Amino acid sequence: xxxxxxxxxxxxxxxxxxVSFGTFALFHFATDPAQTIAGEDAPQExxxxxxxxxxxxxxxxxQYFNWLGGVLRGDFxxxxxxxxxxxxLIQEHAGVTVMLALASLSVTILIALPLGISAALRPNTWxxxxxxxxxxSAQAVPNFWLGLMLIxxxxxxxxxxxxxxxxxxxxxxxxALVLGASSVPAVMRLTRTGLLxxxxxxxxxxxxxxxxxxxxxxxxxxxRNALLPIVSVLAVQLGYKLGGxxxxxSVFSMNGLGRLAVESIFNSDIPTVQSLILIFVLTFxxxxxxxxLINAWLDPRIRMG
Amino acid sequence: xxxxxxxxxxELSVExxxxxxxxxxxxGISLDLKRGETLGIVGESGSGKSMxxxxxxxxxxxxxxxxxxxxxxxxxxxxxxxxxxLARDVRGQRIGMIFxxxxxxxxxxxxxxxxxTETMTLHRDVSAATAEARAVHLLEKVGLPDPAxxxxxYPHELSxxxxxxxxxxMALMNEPELLIADEPTTALDVTIQAxxxxxxxxxxxxxxxxxxLITHDLGVVSRAADKIAVMYAGDIVETGNTTEVLKDPRHPxxxxxxxxxxxYRNGAAQRLGAIPGIVPAMTGTVQGCAFASRCxxxxxxxxxxxxxxEAVSPGRYYVCHDPVTHDTAKPLTVETAAHEGAAGPSQLPxxxxxxxxxxxxxxxxxxxxxxxxxxxxxLNEVSLSIEKGEILALVGESGCGKTTLSRTIMGLQSPSGxxxxxxxxxxxxxxxxxxxxxxxxxxxxxxxxxxxxxxIGDIIGKPLAVHRIGTKAEQRxxxxxxxxxxGLPARVFNSYxxxLSxxxxxxxxxGRALIMNPEVVICDEPTSALDVSVQAQILNLLxxxxxxxxxxxxxxxxxxxxxxxxxxxxxVMYLGEIxxxxxxxxxxxxxxxxxxxxxxxxxLSISPxxxxxxxxxxxxxxxxxxxxxxxxxxxxxxxAEQQCRDKAPAxxxxxTTLVKCWKAGVSVGRSGNPSINESNNNMEESAP
Numbered sequence: 002x003x004x005x006x007x008x009x010x011x012x013x014x015x016x017x018x019x020v021s022f023g024t025f026a027l028f029h030f031a032t033d034p035a036q037t038i039a040g041e042d043a044p045q046e047x048x049x050x051x052x053x054x055x056x057x058x059x060x061x062x063x064q065y066f067n068w069l070g071g072v073l074r075g076d077f078x079x080x081x082x083x084x085x086x087x088x089x090l091i092q093e094h095a096g097v098t099v100m101l102a103l104a105s106l107s108v109t110i111l112i113a114l115p116l117g118i119s120a121a122l123r124p125n126t127w128x129x130x131x132x133x134x135x136x137x138s139a140q141a142v143p144n145f146w147l148g149l150m151l152i153x154x155x156x157x158x159x160x161x162x163x164x165x166x167x168x169x170x171x172x173x174x175x176x177a178l179v180l181g182a183s184s185v186p187a188v189m190r191l192t193r194t195g196l197l198x199x200x201x202x203x204x205x206x207x208x209x210x211x212x213x214x215x216x217x218x219x220x221x222x223x224x225r226n227a228l229l230p231i232v233s234v235l236a237v238q239l240g241y242k243l244g245g246x247x248x249x250x251s252v253f254s255m256n257g258l259g260r261l262a263v264e265s266i267f268n269s270d271i272p273t274v275q276s277l278i279l280i281f282v283l284t285f286x287x288x289x290x291x292x293x294l295i296n297a298w299l300d301p302r303i304r305m306g
Numbered sequence: 307x308x309x310x311x312x313x314x315x316x317e318l319s320v321e322x323x324x325x326x327x328x329x330x331x332x333x334g335i336s337l338d339l340k341r342g343e344t345l346g347i348v349g350e351s352g353s354g355k356s357m358x359x360x361x362x363x364x365x366x367x368x369x370x371x372x373x374x375x376x377x378x379x380x381x382x383x384x385x386x387x388x389x390x391x392l393a394r395d396v397r398g399q400r401i402g403m404i405f406x407x408x409x410x411x412x413x414x415x416x417x418x419x420x421x422x423t424e425t426m427t428l429h430r431d432v433s434a435a436t437a438e439a440r441a442v443h444l445l446e447k448v449g450l451p452d453p454a455x456x457x458x459x460y461p462h463e464l465s466x467x468x469x470x471x472x473x474x475x476m477a478l479m480n481e482p483e484l485l486i487a488d489e490p491t492t493a494l495d496v497t498i499q500a501x502x503x504x505x506x507x508x509x510x511x512x513x514x515x516x517x518x519l520i521t522h523d524l525g526v527v528s529r530a531a532d533k534i535a536v537m538y539a540g541d542i543v544e545t546g547n548t549t550e551v552l553k554d555p556r557h558p559x560x561x562x563x564x565x566x567x568x569x570y571r572n573g574a575a576q577r578l579g580a581i582p583g584i585v586p587a588m589t590g591t592v593q594g595c596a597f598a599s600r601c602x603x604x605x606x607x608x609x610x611x612x613x614x615x616e617a618v619s620p621g622r623y624y625v626c627h628d629p630v631t632h633d634t635a636k637p638l639t640v641e642t643a644a645h646e647g648a649a650g651p652s653q654l655p656x657x658x659x660x661x662x663x664x665x666x667x668x669x670x671x672x673x674x675x676x677x678x679x680x681x682x683x684x685l686n687e688v689s690l691s692i693e694k695g696e697i698l699a700l701v702g703e704s705g706c707g708k709t710t711l712s713r714t715i716m717g718l719q720s721p722s723g724x725x726x727x728x729x730x731x732x733x734x735x736x737x738x739x740x741x742x743x744x745x746x747x748x749x750x751x752x753x754x755x756x757x758x759x760x761x762i763g764d765i766i767g768k769p770l771a772v773h774r775i776g777t778k779a780e781q782r783x784x785x786x787x788x789x790x791x792x793g794l795p796a797r798v799f800n801s802y803x804x805x806l807s808x809x810x811x812x813x814x815x816x817g818r819a820l821i822m823n824p825e826v827v828i829c830d831e832p833t834s835a836l837d838v839s840v841q842a843q844i845l846n847l848l849x850x851x852x853x854x855x856x857x858x859x860x861x862x863x864x865x866x867x868x869x870x871x872x873x874x875x876x877x878v879m880y881l882g883e884i885x886x887x888x889x890x891x892x893x894x895x896x897x898x899x900x901x902x903x904x905x906x907x908x909x910l911s912i913s914p915x916x917x918x919x920x921x922x923x924x925x926x927x928x929x930x931x932x933x934x935x936x937x938x939x940x941x942x943x944x945x946a947e948q949q950c951r952d953k954a955p956a957x958x959x960x961x962t963t964l965v966k967c968w969k970a971g972v973s974v975g976r977s978g979n980p981s982i983n984e985s986n987n988n989m990e991e992s993a994p
Contacts, residue, residue, distance in 0.1 A: 201367075202410065203405060203407055203410040203411045204410065204411055204412055204413040204414070206365060206405065206411070207403075207405060207411045207412065207413070207473075207476075208413065209365055209393075209397065210363065210365055210397055210398060210402075210403040210405075211397065211398035211424070211425045211428065211476070212393045212394065212396075212397040212398035212399060212425075212428050212429055213393070213428065214389060214390065214393035215390075217428075221424075222413060225415045225416075226413070226414070226415055299415060300414070300415050301414070301415060301417075301460040301462065302414060302415075302460070302462050305460070305462075305463070
């Protein structure tokens with residue numbers, strides 16, 4: 002098991018470093034950070050000064066490792082645009098995103114799992130068809146539209162929840178619904194097919210022959226097997242959500258990492274973009290790793306393999 | 307033992323709706339089982355025997371519909387019981403069930419201990435400790451060594467035989483009154499099969515349990531069942547006392563089935579009987595007798611009228627218009643063409659086609675990232691030779707290296723020592739195309755060994771195209787000739803494999819292997835995926851083709867009655883070594899190695915009245931990565947001594963048989979296991 006964790010952790014680190022270096026290099030070839038800092042109309046000497054001062058004239062790899070060295074010491078550099086340490090910027094915005102991601106993940110789980118399970122228990126009945134059509138609609142509806150509709154209904158017509166902002170928990174209800182709904186189709190379908198597969202397996206027939214029936218059959222015999230692929234997909238979905246949901250955050254005017262990322266890209270704020278990408282990548286690989294570890298805990302074959 | 311009925315089934319039907327119509331899987335059968343009795347249900351695949359078993363406790367697939375006048379289990383009508391009642395009172399508690407596939411029938415994510423104990427705690431108010439104690443007790447009973455520590459293990463850590471033992475223990479947790487065993491040993495090796503059947507019998511006697519044993523293997527029922535019910539196309543066509551039915555079969559189907567079993571009539575030198583065609587799918591309305599289309603005795607009445615149920619004696623009846631009676635009892639379906647048989651190669655010395663010299667094959671296996679590489683000796687200095695026109699059978703249990711050896715012979719695996727010589731040339735030196743021309747395989751599973759996207763004509767003719775032999779038209783003509791030779795109708799030329807039956811697919815595989823006219827054909831379990839009637843057809847075909855085309859076969863199999871029927875010589879493999887090799891009659895009737903002896907004992911020929919022998923083997927087939935010291939068989943050997951543990955024996959020649967055993971030369975050989983003489987006599991006796 003320790004072996005497994007070490008190997009997976011090493012791979013995850015390599016992936017994170019590769020991606021962050023790639024984006025670092027791309028950014029440096031595509032834009033001129035010195036020009037950005039100096040401003041469009043700045044005289045050439047000033048731009049050159051800045052280039053030297055910030056070290057933009059050195060090779061990309063040197064710059065990257067300097068930056069990475071800073072990151073390892075907890076110094077993510079200073080934002081060109083907001084003129085404050087990137088660490089502070091991220092701290093200000095991360096809370097909203099993490100909160101929204103976790104809330105929307107709960108929404109996904111609370112809708113998709115029961116729907117998928119009941120569809121699998123009664124395949125080709127009205128329950129199943131209802132679940133499938135819900136999934137198809139959720140897939141077809143664009144996020145921003147669903148967001149706007151929810152605002153119109155639950156914030157304007159019936160003012161139950163606030164229209165926008167992120168100061169209280171009530172602000173998170175509608176955006177979490179929107180963001181959560183977007184992952185429902187994938188998770189619900191996987192639950193349905195996975196559980197159908199498990200239910201038709203030989204060991205479930207054995208369990209029935211032993212006298213298992215109803216919820217005990219599902220919860221004590223089938224679910225753990227069906228959970229394995231769901232865990233992996235949920236990890237990926239949570240990764241997307243933590244990576245900042247630009248559209249949802251924009252619609253509800255929430256100050257999350259998604260909006261920070263978009264704004265820093267528009268303003269060529271390289272230190273901020275760099276740091277965000279590194280954080281997103283690390284989040285993703287850590288979540289995948291976590292999913293693998295959870296699966297290893299669920300399934301002895303992976304654990305001991 | 308009381309003679310009261312424990313199970314009384316009347317007019318049980320199972321229907322499965324399909325897209326176009328309804329499949330009648332079980333058609334109104336009636337069964338009766340007394341306390342302590344064993345009923346064997348036999349039939350080919352598709353005969354409805356598994357559906358019958360599942361229907362008793364209503365464990366059928368959700369789409370299947372069950373109907374029955376009554377399923378009386380100890381006074382309770384299970385046909386009327388609700389799902390909840392069945393789950394609470396019957397399933398797993400009063401009726402236990404064992405399924406065919408041990409590899410998939412246990413839940414992979416829960417430990418053995420949990421799966422065993424929950425069977426008990428689900429139904430009874432007992433403490434976890436009590437259930438655990440019972441589990442350990444039963445695991446010990448079913449012969450799993452070190453049962454207490456097994457509880458923590460997971461199914462994937464156990465071998466197939468061990469998992470099946472766990473299944474049996476699980477079914478017995480609540481001391482059921484009835485045990486339903488659906489092909490409990492089909493997926494297992496012969497020695498394990500004998501051990502499991504023996505065990506079931508012991509447990510049954512001890513617990514006074516009744517048993518329904520479902521199998522396609524007539525040898526198994528003949529030894530293990532008191533009563534037998536022969537099923538065909540969803541109906542019981544003949545039933546009665548096992549001895550009576552097998553000694554004096556009345557229904558042409560029962561008789562046909564028996565004729566198909568190698569060794570039933572006369573051992574070798576006989577053509578097997580064959581039942582033409584396949585089990586028809588019972589859809590729509592059934593007119594007359596379902597067997598009529600395949601029956602050699604069918605008269606006009608059979609095609610129009612449902613045959614009557616004729617009682618022979620109490621509890622014994624058959625369903626037929628034109629039954630076999632004593633004066634007509636001759637081999638019905640046996641084609642009369644004289645067959646030279648496997649035993650009749652001419653006495654002239656034939657050239658040796660294939661020689662395997664001291665071939666070793668070692669894989670290195672690593673566990674974990676930092677684990678040490680360990681050598682796995684799949685083959686250990688194996689030597690063999692095959693003469694032109696000969697059939698050499700290679701026998702052994704799974705994991706013994708049969709497949710590695712056949713891959714090495716085909717040149718698909720390079721040996722780490724020794725060499726394979728084909729017609730005087732080392733196989734490594736041959737270019738792949740030439741090698742493929744000289745040596746061709748026929749594989750076990752015709753369902754997966756043929757490309758599903760190619761037509762049969764393409765598949766059979768492909769080697770001609772690869773080797774660029776002849777024009778397109780000539781290749782086509784050649785393919786048609788080959789199809790005729792292997793008995794495939796010309797109309798399937800453009801069919802795809804999934805449109806063919808299993809037997810036809812295997813014929814296509816044989817055609818593909820033979821079209822280049824190879825020197826040696828490697829048949830790797832060519833019939834073990836097939837029903838017995840189809841197996842008989844394929845074995846007949848292989849023998850005919852051998853005579854016609856002067857072919858040489860290396861016949862890899864675990865089925866000893868097939869070996870007895872087909873082979874000229876036999877090589878027995880154990881853990882990557884040939885432990886005995888010699889003429890078929892020598893090896894089979896006077897085995898010298900204790901392992902060969904155990905194998906021969908475990909071959910269950912049809913002999914009602916006999917029981918399943920106790921092999922005296924201890925333990926399971928070892929993991930080749932931890933080879934035992936000395937003779938690799940010593941941990942399981944009933945006659946092993948200190949010498950065997952210390953030093954590996956060399957091959958020596960005894961009565962023209964090569965044997966690798968310290969104790970074979972010493973005359974104690976046969977006294978090691980007294981049942982051996984008995985069982986050999988049985989083989990001869992069973993032939994009428």
